[in-house]
Amino acid sequence: MLIGPQFLMTTHRPAHKAGAMDEHIQAIILGVVERAPQWVRRDLEAKDPGVRARAEETLAAMITNALRDATAGRGHSVESTLNNAKGEQSANA
Numbered sequence: 001m002l003i004g005p006q007f008l009m010t011t012h013r014p015a016h017k018a019g020a021m022d023e024h025i026q027a028i029i030l031g032v033v034e035r036a037p038q039w040v041r042r043d044l045e046a047k048d049p050g051v052r053a054r055a056e057e058t059l060a061a062m063i064t065n066a067l068r069d070a071t072a073g074r075g076h077s078v079e080s081t082l083n084n085a086k087g088e089q090s091a092n093a
Helices: 005-010 020-034 038-044 049-072 078-092
Strands: none
Touching: 020 049, 038 049
16 A cells, blocks of 8 residues: 555655655644544555545545644644544445
């Protein structure tokens, strides 16, 4: 699986040292990935393109929400973002 802490830490980085904002963004994304529900992790590895796409879209939405919350200064934690995403998934199931 390409999504995980190892992937985030080994992706191409610019030659300059990452600034505080880059580190903050990476920490937010890493937090979302680490707390991703098991069904998302499992479905990211699925052979069925539709299942995989649903998991990718869900993870992207979770990351987007976490970044939006952080940049809006709402004080929402990654956990609250994940709980909201889990609720949406349950409602759509």
